[in-house]
Amino acid sequence: MKFLFSVILVIISFLGISKIVNGQIGCPSPFLYRATNDTVGDYDLGYQYINIGKPLPPQLSFLNNCLMPCQSSFFEQDSWNSFNKLVKQMGAVAFTCSAIVMIIYGPLMNRSFFKFDRHTITVFCFALSTFFIGVSDLMFATNDVDMVCPESHRYARQTDKTCATNGVLFQFGWLGSVMWFAFLSIDGFFRASGKKMNKIAFAIVLASIWILNIVLSFAPMGGDQYGAYFVGQVNCWILVKNWQYAFFWAELIISLAIGFVGICLTIFSLIRKTSDGNTLKHVGPLFLVFLLFCQYLYMIIFYGIINEKKDHYQNILAEQVGCIFNNALFAMKVPGIIYAGECSFNETITFSSQYAFLFFVRLLGIEIFTFYLFRKETLLLIKSSYIATMLGLGDKDAYDIELEETD
Numbered sequence: 001m002k003f004l005f006s007v008i009l010v011i012i013s014f015l016g017i018s019k020i021v022n023g024q025i026g027c028p029s030p031f032l033y034r035a036t037n038d039t040v041g042d043y044d045l046g047y048q049y050i051n052i053g054k055p056l057p058p059q060l061s062f063l064n065n066c067l068m069p070c071q072s073s074f075f076e077q078d079s080w081n082s083f084n085k086l087v088k089q090m091g092a093v094a095f096t097c098s099a100i101v102m103i104i105y106g107p108l109m110n111r112s113f114f115k116f117d118r119h120t121i122t123v124f125c126f127a128l129s130t131f132f133i134g135v136s137d138l139m140f141a142t143n144d145v146d147m148v149c150p151e152s153h154r155y156a157r158q159t160d161k162t163c164a165t166n167g168v169l170f171q172f173g174w175l176g177s178v179m180w181f182a183f184l185s186i187d188g189f190f191r192a193s194g195k196k197m198n199k200i201a202f203a204i205v206l207a208s209i210w211i212l213n214i215v216l217s218f219a220p221m222g223g224d225q226y227g228a229y230f231v232g233q234v235n236c237w238i239l240v241k242n243w244q245y246a247f248f249w250a251e252l253i254i255s256l257a258i259g260f261v262g263i264c265l266t267i268f269s270l271i272r273k274t275s276d277g278n279t280l281k282h283v284g285p286l287f288l289v290f291l292l293f294c295q296y297l298y299m300i301i302f303y304g305i306i307n308e309k310k311d312h313y314q315n316i317l318a319e320q321v322g323c324i325f326n327n328a329l330f331a332m333k334v335p336g337i338i339y340a341g342e343c344s345f346n347e348t349i350t351f352s353s354q355y356a357f358l359f360f361v362r363l364l365g366i367e368i369f370t371f372y373l374f375r376k377e378t379l380l381l382i383k384s385s386y387i388a389t390m391l392g393l394g395d396k397d398a399y400d401i402e403l404e405e406t407d
Contacts, residue, residue: 027062027063027065027066027067028324028325028327028328029324030069030073031050031066031067031068031069031153031321031324032066032067032069032152032153033062033065033066033067034047034049034065034066034067034153035065036065039064039065044157044224045154045157045159046070046150046154046155046156046157046160046227046228047067047153047154047155048067048068048070048155049064049065049066049067049068050063050066050067050068050321063325067153067154068153069152069153070148070149070151070152070153070154070155070228071145071148071149071228071230071234072230073317073320074230074231074313074317074348074349075348075349075351075354079351079354080234082351082355083234083354083355083358084140084144084145084234086355086358086359086362087137087140087141087234087235087358087362088137088140088141090137090359090362090363090366091133091134091136091137091138091140091141091362092134092137092138092141093362093365093366094130094133094134094137094362094363094364094365094366095131095134095135095137095138095365096134097130097365097366097368097369097370098127098128098130098131098133098134098365098368098369099131099134100369100373101123101124101127101368101369101372101373102124102127102128102131104373104378104381104382104385105120105121105123105124105127105372105378105381106124106128108386109381109382109385109386109387110124110381110385111384111385111386112381116199116202116203118187118190118197118202119187119191119377120377120381121202121206122180122183122184122187123184123368123372125176125180125183125206125209125210126176126177126180126181126184126368127365127368127369128176129172129173129174129175129176129177129180130173130177130364130365130368131173131365132169132170132172132173132176133169133170133173133174133177133361133362133364133365134173134365135169135173136166136169136170136173136235137235137362139162139165139166139169139235140166140234140235143162147162147163147166147235147236148163148228148230148234148235148236149228155227155228156227156228156236157224157226157227157228158221158224158225158226158227159224163226163227163228163236164221164226164236166235166236167220167226167227167235167236167237167238168217168218168221168226170233170235170236170237171216171217171220171226171237171238171247171248172213172214172217174248174361175213175216175217175247175248175251176209176210176213177364178248178251178252178255178296179209179212179213179251179255180209181255181259181289181292181293181296182254182255182256182258182259182262183205183209183258184262184285184288184289184292185258185259185260185261185262185263185266185289185293186258186262188262188263188266188282188285188286188289189262189265189266189269191282191285192266192269192270192282192286193265193266193269212251216247216248216251217247219247220238220243220247223240223243225238225239225240225243226238226239227239231303231306231349233358234358241307244303249300249303252296252299252300253300255296256293256296256297256300259289259292259293259296260293262289263286263289263290263293266282266286266289267286269282270282270283270286281376284371284375285371287371288367288368288371291367292364292367295360295363295364298356298357298360299357299360299361302353302356302357306349313348313349316348317348320343323343324343326339327339327343
C-alpha cells in the first residue's frame with residue numbers, strides 16, 4: 001500500500017491537476033481540511049493532522065492540512081460507542097459503590113476513624129481514590145464525547161477547562177488507588193501476622209501518600225500535559241509518554257513491587273498461623289489484593305505492548321489513509337489511478353484488550369464494595385456508627401469489642 005500511495009503522489013505531481021491545487025477538493029471523509037500555515041502550533045490546540053510520511057510536491061501540499069477525526073481512527077465508531085457506554089454505565093456503578101464504602105469506613109459513620117485505626121482508614125483511602133475515578137467518569141457521562149472532542153476534528157487540551165479538570169481528577173484517583181493498593185497489601189500482612197504499626201509512623205505514611213498524590217497529579221499541568229488521550233482511555237489524561245512514565249507508571253511499578261511483597265508475606269503468615277487463629281478471615285482481603293495486583297499488572301503490560309508496537313500501528317493507519325486518498329482520486333477520474341477496493345478497517349489495538357483495560361479501571365471501585373460490604377467488620381462498623389446508636393439500633397463499642405485492634 002505504501003508503494004501504491006507513492007505511485008499516486010508521483011502521477012499527480014506530473015499531471016499538475018489544477019482542481020486539486022489549493023485544496024479545492026478538500027479532504028476525503030473522514031478527514032477535514034483546515035486552512036493553516038502552523039500545523040505544529042495547531043497540535044497544542046488539539047488538531048492532529050494525517051501523517052503522509054514523506055515530503056509532498058506543491059500540487060499536493062494541501063494534504064498536510066487534512067485533520068484526523070476525533071475520537072481517533074484506532075477503532076471503528078461502533079467500538080468507540082461500546083467503550084463510551086462502558087465508561088458511562090460502569091463508572092456510575094463504581095462511583096456509587098465507592099461512595100457507600102467511603103461513608104461506612106469514613107468519619108461520618110466510623111467511630112474508629114479518629115482513633116487512627118489503620119485498617120479502616122486504608123480501606124477508606126482506597127475507596128476515596130476510586131471515588132475520584134468515578135467522578136471523572138460522571139463528568140464524561142454528563143458532557144459526553146464533547147468533553148474530549150470539542151469539535152469533530154479537534155481533541156480536547158488542557159486549555160479546555162472541563163478536560164483539564166477531568167484529567168486531574170482521573171490521575172488523582174487512579175494514582176491514589178495504585179498507592180493505597182500497595183499499602184492495603186501491607187495492612188493485610190500486619191493483620192494476619194499481628195504486627196503493630198506505630199500511629200505516628202502510620203500518620204507519616206498517610207500524609208506522604210496524599211501529598212505525593214497531589215504533587216504528581218497537579219505537576220503535569222505545569223507542562224500543559226492534560227488532554228484527550230485515547231490509548232486505554234476515553235477521557236483526558238497525561239499526553240506525552242515520558243510524562244506518563246514519570247508521573248504514573250514508575251509509581252505503579254513501585255507499588256506493584258510493594259504489593260507483591262505484601263502478598264507473599266501475608267501468604268507466609270497464613271501458612272504459619274495467623275495471630276488470631278482465624279485464617280479464613282484473612283483470605284478474603286488477600287484475594288482482593290491479589291486481584292488488584294493482576295489488574296494493575298495487566299495495565300502495565302497493555303501500555304508496554306502498545307508503546308512497543310507504536311510504529312506498526314502508525315503504518316497500518318498510513319495504509320488506510322493511502323487507500324482513502326487513492327479512491328478519492330479515482331472518483332475524480334484522475335488518469336492512471338486504479339480503484340483500490342473498499343478501504344476496510346484494519347485493526348490496530350484489539351477491541352478486547354482496550355475494553356478489558358477500561359473495565360479493570362472501573363472495576364476497582366466495585367471490588368472494594370463487593371469484598372468489604374458484607375464482611376463482619378463492616379457490619380460492626382455500621383452497628384457502632386453514630387447513626388445506628390442515635391436511632392437506638394447499635395452499640396458504640398461494637399467494633400472495638402468484637403474485633404481486636406490491629407494497629
